[in-house]
Amino acid sequence: MAGDELITIGALARACGLTASALRFYDDCGLLVPVRVDGATGYRYYREAQVDRGVMIRRLRGIGVPLEAVAEILAGDGVRAERLLDAHVAELAERAREAAVVTRMIKEEIRAGAVLSAAVLAAAIEQVRSAAALDREIPVLAGVLVESSADSVTLTATDRYRLSTRAMVPVRPSGAAWSAVVDATDLDGIGSWLRGLDEVTVRSADGVLVLTGGGTERRCGVVDEAYPDYRAMLAGLAPVRTRVVVERDVLLAVLEDGGAAPIVFFADESGLFVSRNGPERIAATVTGPGTELAFSPTTLRPALVSAIGPEIMLDIAAADAPVVVRSANDGDLTALVMPTAMTNSKEYSA
Template identity: 40%
Template sequence: MVDDLVNISAFARRVGLTPSALRFYDDCDVLRPAVVDESNGYRYYAPEQEPRARLLRDLRAIDLPLPEVRRVLDGEPALAASVVETHLRTVEQKAAATRQAAARILGTLGVPAAAVRERGVTLGGPELASAIRQVTPSAAEGDELPVLACVRIELAEDEVTLVATDRYRLAVRKLHPQAFSGTPGAVLVRASELTELTRWVASAGSVQLDVTPTQVVLSRSEPHGALAGDVRELQVVEEEYPAYQAILEGLGPPVCRVLVDRLALAELLGAADVVALSIEPSQVTVEGSSPASQPSVPGGHLAALVSGEPLRIGFTARLLTAALHTGVGPDVLLEIHAPNRPVVIRSADQGTFTTLVMPTRLPEYT
């Protein structure tokens, strides 16, 4: 082991720290040398100390306070991860507050919002309009939970994702950008404000979205490529959006898949309050139900391609109808995991759009 020891300067070069930093961490009892020569005070380090030193370097690079650094270095992995994640949230909150303050200052100075943008993306106008029409109906209405009245827009170089949910349904549409600049990120805007821009967006050849700390600035070009000149602005909503990706990832494989005529199924739902879908090997039976005080709702049968186990599942009719009407193409695929788990609804003609609908307990009068 003695032959493997290196002096402080050589060790510093290996791990990306300065000799003075290593002396400081020795004094703080964070990273002790393997050996100290008592005759001259020289410090020597062993190869097995390099991983700890590199981790220490990275922790200080993210400005983690030294007491927290020691918790990460000496704690269990779960505790260490929690410390780093908590620090990251704090840093992000401070950065967001700094960006907002900077935007206000620049606004006071008359600097256009687009001049302080964090990221920008160009999308096809008709494609973006289609995504808005498909996603915004799944946002909540009213002010009970303002964050659910928003659409989350995730921007990256290879993909732009629009997401909306009211807790009973979830809509996710992915788009391929024509161009992207800046750093990947996400922003929330009010669904009602985004919906108002649908026709304006649809008539454009392409739409540029410039994201600033406080606004999403939209500018469009005409179908032949010329700049239209007018712009629209959406205010950024500062809220924490539900972790919808965890829901998607937690579903697991479905126990039953049903491929059925999309519009025919929507028509059978009619004016029912609640519908029951009885799924058999080659057909779906739709049983509509309403309280006794309301007229009865006729049922019906639809031919279907079914794989998996037969089952019976209930839905709030208006939620299922809305999900079917936002789809594309003649067929719809229902992926069922359990009668009490979200049902994934996909279109064979548009793999970039996914809807989840929560089932409901079937009432006694069905």
């Protein structure tokens, strides 16, 4: 008789669009039980007439009907089945409405952006901006990375020879984490506008960075490229061997008087010596072994100018490794400066 022929679990799976593992699951649940199970092999056999039931189960599960409701719907009571289906659709509609409300709230929070002290943001832009590349050989390096998280907004820039990063605590954080690489030239001159405000809202939207405050708005273009993993770069720095704490203005004066030629530094327990018209000692606190290295003034000077506070700290790993420049009284701003090759070495003495 048609419909009485036995078929394998694989044949049933193909006929009703289910997997064999799903059919075994529905067997264990009692929803679609084989008519015979081979005692020796464990193979399950079904009747062809069970294909329609398998298709119905697949369709019901496809719209998320719970197993218990599937069993009741398949029990044969048409009125009860319709009520269960209507209840399920009503529940789906309610969940969709709730999801729409939550989605709208999240979008509003994302659009709201992070609220920052405008003066703090202006200072951070000036401190970090100078580390961005001047040329556009690598376009993303001519930008400033802006990252917003639950507890901070961070600006980062690097031209491969310098790196500067500054974290700020927002007055109100953004509703969601986001990042954007802002074209550095769009940040030029924005400091004067920011200093006329108390607070500014920063958000990323529609391919631009939007700054809003005082009823006015500034839009900065973004670079659609992945930014280098500067955190991995910082984490991979060699251990600090020598640490120098020195007055920033004194060191800046050396760079101003030394011209454009590389300046050689030597640091040991007696202080810091520089090659400016002959060796000259600068008062400094030095910990660790003596070390000698050289910097290009055009590379080192921006890091010193942007430093916070009267003293700066130089963390030195080696003469050919990036030097970390930090404010001695504030680790909030961190800069990396690459030393230059030394063309000559000098003898230093107190």
